Amino acid sequence: xxxxxxxxxxxxxALAGLAGQRPARAADPMSGRLSIWLGYGETAPAYQQAxxxxxxxxxxxxxxxxxxxxxxxxxxxxxxVPTGNGPDILTLHxxxxxxxxxxxxxxxxxxxxxxxxxxxxxxxxxxxxVCSREGKPWGVPWWKGSRALFYNLDHFKEAGLSGPPKTMxxxxxxxxxxxxxxxxxxxxxxxxxxxxxxxxxxxxxxxDMYYVMTGHQILEAGPKPGQVRITLKDKGNxxxxxxxxxDYVAHLHGPKKVDDWALKHDTQGFANGVASMLMRExxxxxxxxxxxxxxxxxxxxxxxxxxxxxxxxxxxxxVSKISKMKKPxxxxxxxxxxxKYLDTVLQESGWVPLxxxxxxxxFLGKNPEYKAFLxxxxxxxxxLEPPNxxxxxxxxxxxxxxxxxxxxxxxxxxxxxxxxxISKAYDTAxxxxxxxxxxxx
Amino acid sequence: xxxxxxxxxxxxxxxxxxxxATLKRNHIGxxxxxxxxxxxxxxLIRLYPIAETFRLSFYDYHITRRSSxxxxxxxYAYLFEDxxxxxxxxxxxxxxxxxxxxTLLLALAAAVLLRSIEKAAPVLEMLFYIPVVTPWVxxxxxxxxxxxxxxxxxxYALSFFGIPRLGWLQDxxxxxxxxxxxxxxxxxxxxxxIFGVGLRAIPEELLExxxxxxxxxxxxxRGIVLPLLRPIILFSVVTCTIINIxxxxxxxxxxxxxxxxxxxxxxxxxxxxxxxxxxYYHMGYAGAQCVxxxxxxxxxxxxxxxxxxxx
Numbered sequence: 001x002x003x004x005x006x007x008x009x010x011x012x013x014a015l016a017g018l019a020g021q022r023p024a025r026a027a028d029p030m031s032g033r034l035s036i037w038l039g040y041g042e043t044a045p046a047y048q049q050a051x052x053x054x055x056x057x058x059x060x061x062x063x064x065x066x067x068x069x070x071x072x073x074x075x076x077x078x079x080x081v082p083t084g085n086g087p088d089i090l091t092l093h094x095x096x097x098x099x100x101x102x103x104x105x106x107x108x109x110x111x112x113x114x115x116x117x118x119x120x121x122x123x124x125x126x127x128x129x130v131c132s133r134e135g136k137p138w139g140v141p142w143w144k145g146s147r148a149l150f151y152n153l154d155h156f157k158e159a160g161l162s163g164p165p166k167t168m169x170x171x172x173x174x175x176x177x178x179x180x181x182x183x184x185x186x187x188x189x190x191x192x193x194x195x196x197x198x199x200x201x202x203x204x205x206x207x208d209m210y211y212v213m214t215g216h217q218i219l220e221a222g223p224k225p226g227q228v229r230i231t232l233k234d235k236g237n238x239x240x241x242x243x244x245x246x247d248y249v250a251h252l253h254g255p256k257k258v259d260d261w262a263l264k265h266d267t268q269g270f271a272n273g274v275a276s277m278l279m280r281e282x283x284x285x286x287x288x289x290x291x292x293x294x295x296x297x298x299x300x301x302x303x304x305x306x307x308x309x310x311x312x313x314x315x316x317x318x319v320s321k322i323s324k325m326k327k328p329x330x331x332x333x334x335x336x337x338x339x340k341y342l343d344t345v346l347q348e349s350g351w352v353p354l355x356x357x358x359x360x361x362x363f364l365g366k367n368p369e370y371k372a373f374l375x376x377x378x379x380x381x382x383x384l385e386p387p388n389x390x391x392x393x394x395x396x397x398x399x400x401x402x403x404x405x406x407x408x409x410x411x412x413x414x415x416x417x418x419x420x421x422i423s424k425a426y427d428t429a430x431x432x433x434x435x436x437x438x439x440x441x
Numbered sequence: 442x443x444x445x446x447x448x449x450x451x452x453x454x455x456x457x458x459x460x461x462a463t464l465k466r467n468h469i470g471x472x473x474x475x476x477x478x479x480x481x482x483x484x485l486i487r488l489y490p491i492a493e494t495f496r497l498s499f500y501d502y503h504i505t506r507r508s509s510x511x512x513x514x515x516x517y518a519y520l521f522e523d524x525x526x527x528x529x530x531x532x533x534x535x536x537x538x539x540x541x542x543x544t545l546l547l548a549l550a551a552a553v554l555l556r557s558i559e560k561a562a563p564v565l566e567m568l569f570y571i572p573v574v575t576p577w578v579x580x581x582x583x584x585x586x587x588x589x590x591x592x593x594x595x596x597y598a599l600s601f602f603g604i605p606r607l608g609w610l611q612d613x614x615x616x617x618x619x620x621x622x623x624x625x626x627x628x629x630x631x632x633x634x635i636f637g638v639g640l641r642a643i644p645e646e647l648l649e650x651x652x653x654x655x656x657x658x659x660x661x662x663r664g665i666v667l668p669l670l671r672p673i674i675l676f677s678v679v680t681c682t683i684i685n686i687x688x689x690x691x692x693x694x695x696x697x698x699x700x701x702x703x704x705x706x707x708x709x710x711x712x713x714x715x716x717x718x719x720x721y722y723h724m725g726y727a728g729a730q731c732v733x734x735x736x737x738x739x740x741x742x743x744x745x746x747x748x749x750x751x752x
Contacts, residue, residue: 071720075720078504078505078722079504079719081505082505099505102505103505103507105505184605186606197611197704197705197706198706261590261611261612262590262606262607263590263608264590274591389503390721392720392721393721393723396716396720397525400525400706435519
C-alpha cells in the first residue's frame, strides 16, 4: 500500500512536472528564453548593457548569453543550427556567413533594418555586400576589425625614425634599422613581428602585403556568388608574389634578418617590447595597453605600394529562421544599434562599430591609438575576405605552404624556388576550391 | 473420472526460485538476461557511432549542407592525395613511438628502483601520480610557459650552460620532443603504479634463489622480472599506445593561442579529424579518417598481442 502510494505520488509529480513545462514550451513569443552565442566574448558587455531596456519590452523573456573561444563557437554553431538547437541570434563572422545563408538558416531582415543596411551613408557598401544576396541583406553588419600598423614610439625615436613607414620599401628598411641583435648574432628585438605560424593567419598577413603590391587579394570573389578565384598566377601578380616571398625569406635568414621564430611573437611580442612593429587589428590596442602598460605606441595605415588598403573582418547579426523569438531577437538587434551600446563595443573590445551615422569623436579624443581605425582616410580601400564555404580550409592549407617556405633558407635570392612555392600554393588553394565546387578559373 | 490429483499451487517464492533454477539451467537465457542490458548500452553508445561513422565515410556529408551525395570510396581515395593527412600520420607515429618507449622505460626503471625503497615507495608513487590526475588543459598551459622562447623556464635554465634560446614550440623538430616530454610527464606515474603492482606480485623466493645462485641484477631483471611481467607489459604497451595515438588535447592547447602567436602547427591524426569535421565541415571525409585511424590502431594492437603472446 505504501509502495503504491509512493508510485502514485511519483506519477502525479511527473505529470505535474510535464504540465508545468507546457506553458514555457508554448509558442508564446513574449515569454521564454532568447539565446545568444558569441565567438567574440569581449562584445558581451554591450549585450549585457542593453538587457535592462530589452527587459522593459519583454519582461518575461530570459536572455542567455554564452561566450566561447572563436573556433569552438564556429564548431558548436555548425552542429547546432542544422539540428535546430542553435541560438536565436546568430553572430556571424563574414567567412562563416555563407554556410548559414546557403543552408537557408537565416530569417528575413525586417524592412526598417534592411533600409539601414542598404543606406550607404549608414553602412559602407563593402560591409553590406558581404551579407547580401541579390540586393537583399540577410543580417545587420555590426562591427568591424581592420588591420593597421602598430609601431613602438620609443624604438622609433631610438633608431632616429621620425614617423611610421609609408611604403612597403620603407617598411622593410625600417624593420632592419629597428632590429636589435645580441653579440652572437641572434635577434633580441624584432624590427617587425611577422606572422610565422598558423596557416590561415599567416596567409592573411602575407595577403596584406600582397594586396598593396598588386591591388588584389590572393582569393577574390568569382563571377558567380560563392565562387572564388585565385589571383596568384595572374599577369604581374605572380612576380609580385615571388618578390614578396623573397622579401620574407631575406628578412628571416641571412644578414637582413629582422625576426626569428624563437622570439615572443605577434601582439604578445609587441606588448612585451621585443618587437618594434606589428600589423594587427583594432582589438590589439586594448591588449597592448593592458599587457604592456609601459609601451608607447602609435597606429598608422598599412604602408602602400602599387595599391593602398587594408583587410577588414566584420561581424553580422542575423536571426535563426527556426527561432521562436524572431521578433524579440530583431528588437534586441535594433537596440544594439544605439550609440551607448556601440560605445560599449568600442570601449570594451576595441572593435569598431560600422554605423557611420554615429559619433565616436569623443572616444577618439581620449584614445588617439585608434586613429588609424576610426578616421576615414581618402583613397584607403577597405577589403574583406570573399565569402565562401571553403574559406578557412583554403587559407589554412595554402598558408601552410607559404609558412613552410619561410623556414627554407635555400630560397634566399632564389626566384625559381620561390616561384615553385607560389605555384604550389596556387595548386593547394585550387584543389580545395574545386573539391568544394566553388573554383572560378 | 480421471485419476489425476490436483497439486496445490506453489507459493510465490517457490515459483520464483523454480524460474531462477530453470533460467540458470538454460545458460543462454541467463547470459542474455545478465548481459543483455549492458550489451544493449554498449551497442548504442559504442558500436552504433562506429557503424554510423563508417557509413558516413561513403558520403560527402558537409555539416551545414542539406544534401549529402554518396561518393563511394571517394573519401578514402582522397586520403592518398591529402598531404596534411600524411604529415599527421607520420607525426603521430613518431610521437607515439617516442612517447610509448620513453614512458614505459622510465616507468619500469622507476618502479624497479622504488621496489628497493619499500618504505618511501607509496609516497613517491603518489607524487609521480599527481600529473596523471591533473587535467590536460591546465597542465598544457603550465608547459606552454615552461617552453616559452623568451620568458620560459627551460630556456632560462639552459642559458646557464651557454645554450642559445630555442623555440621549443615554434620549431618543427623541437616541438615533437617537447610534446613527447609533456606526454611522458603526464603518464609515467600511471605506469609506475601498474608496474609496481606487477613487481609486487613476483614471488620473493624466486629472486632470493637467484641471489643464492649469484645472479646479477641485470640477470634477475632479464631472467625473472621481465618474463613474469609479460602480461603487465602487454597491458601497458597496449594502453600507452592507444593513449598516444589518440593524442589531441595537449597538442591543441600547446600550439593554439588566442593572441595570434601560436606555435608550429604540429599535425596529429585526431587533430586532422577534428579540423576536417568541425572546422572545414567535411564530416564524411573526417569519418573516413576515423575509420583509417581505427584500423591503424587495431593493426598495431594485433601486432603487439602477437609480439607479447605467451610462448
